[in-house]
Amino acid sequence: xxxxxxxxxxxxxxxxxxxxxxLGLLLYAVVITGTVVVFSHEIAEWSVGGKRNVxxxxxxxxxxxxxxxxxxxxxxxxxxxxxxxxxGNLNLFPHAHAPHPKTGKPSNYGxxxxxxxxxxxxxSRTDGFSRDNPSWHVASALEDFLVxxxxxxxxxxxxxxxxxxxxxxxxxxxxxxxxxxxxHLIRDLFVAERPGERLVSARDRHILAASWxxxxxxxxxxxGSFFSFAGTLTFPLISQVAFGGDTMALRxxxxxxxxxxxxxxxxxxxxxxxxxxSTAEAGAPIRFINIDNYGRADARVxxxxxxxxxxxGFERRIYSGADGKFLGVKPIVxxxxxxxxxxxxxxxxxxxxxxxxxxxxxxxxxxxxxxAFVVISGMRLWLRRREEELLWRRxxxxxxxxxxxxxxxxxxxxxAFFPALAWDDPFWWTPAGFLIGAALWIALGFLVPDxxxxxxxxxxxxxxxxxGLPVLRLGMGGTGWVDALAAGHGAVIAVDLSLALLGxxxxxxAARAQAGAPLRPQAEPAE
Amino acid sequence: MNVLAVLxxxxxxxxxxxxxxxxxxxxxxxxxQTPPDRPRWAAAALVTALLPGAFLLAAGDGAGFTxxxxxxxxxxxxxxxxxxxxxGLVRNRLxxxxxxxxxxxxxxxxxxxxxxxxxxxxxxxxARIALLEQKVAxxxxxxxxxxxxxxxxxxxxxxxxxxxxAKKASAAPAAERPAAE
Numbered sequence: 001x002x003x004x005x006x007x008x009x010x011x012x013x014x015x016x017x018x019x020x021x022x023l024g025l026l027l028y029a030v031v032i033t034g035t036v037v038v039f040s041h042e043i044a045e046w047s048v049g050g051k052r053n054v055x056x057x058x059x060x061x062x063x064x065x066x067x068x069x070x071x072x073x074x075x076x077x078x079x080x081x082x083x084x085x086x087x088g089n090l091n092l093f094p095h096a097h098a099p100h101p102k103t104g105k106p107s108n109y110g111x112x113x114x115x116x117x118x119x120x121x122x123x124s125r126t127d128g129f130s131r132d133n134p135s136w137h138v139a140s141a142l143e144d145f146l147v148x149x150x151x152x153x154x155x156x157x158x159x160x161x162x163x164x165x166x167x168x169x170x171x172x173x174x175x176x177x178x179x180x181x182x183x184h185l186i187r188d189l190f191v192a193e194r195p196g197e198r199l200v201s202a203r204d205r206h207i208l209a210a211s212w213x214x215x216x217x218x219x220x221x222x223x224g225s226f227f228s229f230a231g232t233l234t235f236p237l238i239s240q241v242a243f244g245g246d247t248m249a250l251r252x253x254x255x256x257x258x259x260x261x262x263x264x265x266x267x268x269x270x271x272x273x274x275x276x277x278s279t280a281e282a283g284a285p286i287r288f289i290n291i292d293n294y295g296r297a298d299a300r301v302x303x304x305x306x307x308x309x310x311x312x313g314f315e316r317r318i319y320s321g322a323d324g325k326f327l328g329v330k331p332i333v334x335x336x337x338x339x340x341x342x343x344x345x346x347x348x349x350x351x352x353x354x355x356x357x358x359x360x361x362x363x364x365x366x367x368x369x370x371x372a373f374v375v376i377s378g379m380r381l382w383l384r385r386r387e388e389e390l391l392w393r394r395x396x397x398x399x400x401x402x403x404x405x406x407x408x409x410x411x412x413x414x415x416a417f418f419p420a421l422a423w424d425d426p427f428w429w430t431p432a433g434f435l436i437g438a439a440l441w442i443a444l445g446f447l448v449p450d451x452x453x454x455x456x457x458x459x460x461x462x463x464x465x466x467x468g469l470p471v472l473r474l475g476m477g478g479t480g481w482v483d484a485l486a487a488g489h490g491a492v493i494a495v496d497l498s499l500a501l502l503g504x505x506x507x508x509x510a511a512r513a514q515a516g517a518p519l520r521p522q523a524e525p526a527e
Numbered sequence: 528m529n530v531l532a533v534l535x536x537x538x539x540x541x542x543x544x545x546x547x548x549x550x551x552x553x554x555x556x557x558x559x560q561t562p563p564d565r566p567r568w569a570a571a572a573l574v575t576a577l578l579p580g581a582f583l584l585a586a587g588d589g590a591g592f593t594x595x596x597x598x599x600x601x602x603x604x605x606x607x608x609x610x611x612x613x614x615g616l617v618r619n620r621l622x623x624x625x626x627x628x629x630x631x632x633x634x635x636x637x638x639x640x641x642x643x644x645x646x647x648x649x650x651x652x653x654a655r656i657a658l659l660e661q662k663v664a665x666x667x668x669x670x671x672x673x674x675x676x677x678x679x680x681x682x683x684x685x686x687x688x689x690x691x692x693a694k695k696a697s698a699a700p701a702a703e704r705p706a707a708e
């Protein structure tokens with residue numbers, strides 16, 4: 001498309017190839033975990049199973065939470081957060097903001113209550129900084145681990161976020177350089193991979209997938225990078241520049257409803273009535289409720305709704321806590337509608353596909369899988385051109401081990417999760433299972449030197465493990481299909497079936513590769 | 528968001544992409560096939576491919592448009608990644624499935640038509656049954672005045688040997704002899 005000189009093309013190829021090679025394996029890890037966690041809520045529901053309450057954030061909530069909140073001292077009532085977990089229980093978190101002893105930065109400190117979603121009975125209470133222990137408020141350790149792996153590669157804050165942010169930028173860089181390098185992008189848009197497993201076939205395969213995936217690779221890279229840098233770089237920078245380092249002032253200005261201070265005591269108006277009005281107006285279920293200054297005349301109730309039908313962004317509606325009056329729809333940032341707020345509100349749905357239920361999420365899984373294919377096919381192309389050298393051959397081996405080892409380790413984490421759930425220690429064992437799985441696959445890579453055999457064996461093992469996962473879940477006391485249907489756990493059956501199908505697909509792929517053409521073609525000169 | 532509208536939009540775009548892929552000159556050349564002589568209608572196919580998205584946007588369905596946009600990049604890749612031979616195989620299979628589905632629909636249509644005919648026949652049949660019942664009633668009325676005829680008692684013959692019977696008959700008084708004899 002662009003007329004570039006030979007030297008320019010050479011430089012672009014170097015940037016494109018080396019950035020992909022240096023960061024490719026990490027990028028693959030982020031992309032493949034991201035593809036899985038598109039269905040994080042469904043995975044959480046599937047993994048914890050059991051009893052489930054529906055419509056927890058609906059009528060009757062007031063009578064469940066108010067008696068608990070009213071017992072709290074004033075210090076805890078600066079902000080009250082209410083949301084439902086994946087078991088259908090209620091998380092109720094009256095809290096204040098205090099400097100965390102480890103970081104020195106303001107963090108949420110309060111009492112995390114877990115309430116039965118149906119009866120409102122208090123199941124547990126834990127006091128402290130909410131971020132210190134995810135088991136206080138996260139229902140599924142498996143979901144928590146997989147999300148953590150995607151957003152920060154299980155590297156401690158802030159380095160994990162910075163790393164994934166850089167990976168997001170590298171996706172954009174690869175997209176731009178690839179776009180500039182490929183002169184016949186439109187003309188080659190329908191040219192399938194040439195037969196014969198030649199070098200040009202590998203090139204066709206990579207270019208075709210990359211050309212079609214280019215727009216969304218750019219979107220996913222940008223939005224992912226935005227989230228990674230938001231908490232680690234962007235907001236701290238804005239806080240320093242515009243608020244003198246006061247992060248609470250930044251938070252109030254950007255994310256909270258504007259309110260004139262009025263510390264006089266005033267009971268909260270009917271929460272049920274506010275929720276009913278908000279749901280009727282928004283036309284979408286409630287995801288989260290936040291009450292600022294509970295018990296004061298200036299209390300504000302912020303109700304977050306899932307995107308209404310046909311919309312992409314979540315809806316935030318504000319009510320006056322003292323009299324229950326509707327004050328308006330709040331933009332995601334600031335207090336008035338703006339182009340910036342509109343763009344900001346699109347970043348989450350465009351990154352996660354969470355805006356139209358299973359339909360949009362399924363498409364986003366397809367986009368993620370396509371992106372993973374682009375990364376791996378690009379790396380294989382780069383390595384194919386250098387397979388004469390021993391170092392690159394070893395790197396090719398590492399690529400194959402990562403390509404199969406990462407999904408295998410994710411499955412291994414699920415295998416560790418279910419027994420650990422029964423032993424009541426899933427938050428330690430789930431990452432441990434991942435590491436054990438990864439170590440096993442690295443060992444397998446050493447034991448099976450032939451790459452094709454290693455690939456076939458990996459497909460068989462992963463396929464079998466995927467099929468066995470629903471069996472393990474049921475064996476460890478997970479919800480059966482009949483109970484799941486009765487309790488409205490559609491996700492349990494859907495995930496079980498998807499795993500079985502995926503496993504069968506892997507086994508079929510392994511069988512076809514064995515019966516079909518050789519995977520490794522004859523060496524040939526570069527084309 | 529109307530899921531059916533999004534699926535229909537995706538189907539239209541995929542069909543248009545399939546046409547563009549099947550007639551793409553470079554693709555055909557690469558696989559050693561000669562492009563057909565007839566016009567390709569590439570611009571029309573491209574407009575057809577993109578039009579469903581414009582409809583979704585015009586209908587104010589931002590979510591549907593975004594899903595369509597994401598899905599067509601995956602579908603387009605899938606269509607383009609198939610070699611002409613495999614695409615032909617898929618087309619044949621899809622054609623088979625489609626013709627089976629059409630055949631099934633036609634059979635279902637025929638069944639529905641015969642059912643509809645049967646349902647439409649019901650009032651006529653009812654009228655006919657009523658007429659027949661009326662005729663039966665008339666015939667019964669005609670037959671009603673005739674009293675049933677008295678049926679004579681069946682004659683019985685004593686199971687005795689003839690000689691003994693004759694002897695007894697001659698010995699017995701006349702009043703005791705059977706009337707029939």
